[in-house]
Amino acid sequence: MSSPRDTRVETPPAEAPATTVIGGGIAGLLVALRLAEGGHRVTLLEAADRLGGQLAPQRLAGVELDAGAESFATRGTAVTALLTELGLDGDVVIPGGGTAWLHRARGAVPLPAAGVLGIPAHPLAPDVVRAIGLAGAWRARLDAVLPRRVGGDATTLGELVEARMGRAVLDALVTPVVRGVYSREPGDLPLAVAAPTLLDRLRQHGSLAAAVAGLRANAPAGSLVASLRGGMFRLAAALADACRASGVDLRTGVRVDALPPGRVVLAAPAPGAAPGRTVTVVTLVVRTPLLDGAPRGSGVLVAPGGGVEARALTHLTAKWDWIADAFEGAHALRLSYDGVPTDAVAQARRDASTIFGVDLPDPLDSAVRTWHRPAPETHDDGTLRTGEPVAGSGLAAVVAHAESLAAAILTDSRPAATGERMDG
Structure with missing residues (x-):
């Protein structure tokens, strides 16, 4: 330290x-x-x-939590070096709670493990087949034999994924991940922002799956995200x-x-x-034994058509040990929305109940925070x-x-x- x-x-x-x-x-x-x-x-x-x-605190049930960003990506060294310089490195924590899940109209499944932004490195892996079906997985596998020029002129992540791997991967895997990370649709996310080297790697390796596998192989070992004990604020x-x-x-x-x-x-x-876009973060504190086993791991990304308005749910007390210790058996849930939902707390309770497949009780405490996310600016x-x-x-x-x-x-x-x- x-x-x-x-x-x-x-x-x-x-x-x-x-x-x-x-x-x-x-x-x-x-x-x-x-x-x-x-x-x-x-x-x-x-x-x-x-x-x-967007690093800001809020107090729920006597505990200070992040109202905005609650973690950082561990790629690169800039954030960890800054935390060390500021004397905060001793409080860096990594998440627990197991894998993230994917909520779909056909039910919830674990999010496939080997991928980047939802793009699978191994389209026929069992967890990919479970998430998108055998037909979708075989369509994605065609990426391995398509000419390298297919998708080579794509400017957005959505264009590239659909051209190389098809709609099933785009809709069921990439869209929920991108909405959860960037609060945007893949078709609106420039490749230069999401994955600047992906096209070059596609040309080098010959397929999108191989390009993703190469990105994963070059990533540092350990958790992809981390946070600060006590909050990123x-x-x-x-x-x-x-x-x-x-x-x-x-x-x-x-x-x-x-x-x-x-x-x-x-x-x-x-x-x-x-103009940019508005996102809303709703945090609920509930007490119920139905969530004690973290039935959806550290959190859930929501695919379109799943009957849920939220785009993501984070089970904070499953993801971060320090938050679990602070709430002493209660559960903190964080749901993210595009725009501002009507009666946000009630909507969040309904969505969380649907995602977990249980009827959650009224929250002990709740907070609603709306953020403005600026539009990208490329004009110099x-x-x-x-x-x-x-x-x-x-x-x-x-x-x-x-x-x-x-x-x-x-x-x-x-x-x-x-x-x-x-x-x-």
């Missing part, structure tokens, strides 16, 4: 380069910290009344504390409608950006950008992008962006 950071406040000299960071989520906080450490005078402006973006709090100690001027409740003059880093959706107007719109979804992508941008600024590899303040 690393040592805690020095908490003495550093004040940059008046002649230090001045930078304004707009957006106080993880990307904005991290860029602000790195620039301050590099000698910049940094002001961070956040429209909300708190910092941290602790990362945001630690970053904010580190920013203050490095002399960053953190300001909340400041709305910016146009870029101010001077060097600016935009870590929020650009003014006038395309010269503005220094970071955060989800340009980095992609998930902490691993966001942290790596913010680190890279901060390093580029500190080496003056990109010019400053300028604008005009309209109001603040």
Whole structure:
């Protein structure tokens, strides 16, 4: 376990380069910290009344849980290195609770184990056949003999999967995984965001299944995700504390409608950006012995047509031991929705009952949190950008992008962006 950071406040000299960071989520906080450490005078402006973006706490039945992101992908080293630097590495935890499940109209089955974003590496494996049927599995197996050019011009994950493996894999496996991870449909998810190397690997290996197998073989050993004991929101709090100690001027409740003059880093959706999408997270705390055996493992992804409005359910007390210990026999369930469901708590209870196949009691406590997920932004107007719109979804992508941008600024590899303040 690393040592805690020095908490003495550093004040940059008046002649230090001045930078304004707009957006106080993880990307904005991290860029602000790195620039301050590099000698910049940094002001961070956040429209909300708190910092941290989609890392936020909520209290249910006396226990603080994540209201937003509750884990991070372990690919790469950016997040784990940051946690170590902030003295949080001793609290990194990996999930338990067994495999995830897939909820379909024909009933629930374990999610096939060997795959990437739901794409199977072995289409005729028993767990794949169980999930999509023998006909669907044999159609997917045709991927091995199709010419390499088939799907080679695909721009989205959905196009590629349907061309190579057919509708059964797309609808029953890839769609629920992509909806659960990205809150988007595979046909709307660019390959450049979901799997930038997949087409190259397809050309190299000759089939999509072989490309997926290669990706899995090159992945680091161990769990694909991890979290923090006590909640991922602790990362945001630690970053904010580190920013203050490095002399960053953190300001909340400041709305910016146009870029101010001077060097600016935009870590929020650009003014006038395309509308994104709304997602809702409903957390329920229930007490029932019917869930004690974790009948759906760590959680469930929902295929279209399954009679459930939620796109995913996480059995938090099965997935994370520290949450199970905190609730002392009660169960915490987290359900994710596209948009805002009517009477969200009642809908979540109905959906959870359907997914588990039992009649769940009224919750002991509940919380509803709605988040705005920004649309991807690919237009480069010269503005220094970071955060989800340009980095992609998930902490691993966001942290790596913010680190890279901060390093580029500190080496003056990109010019400053300028604008005009309209109001603040």
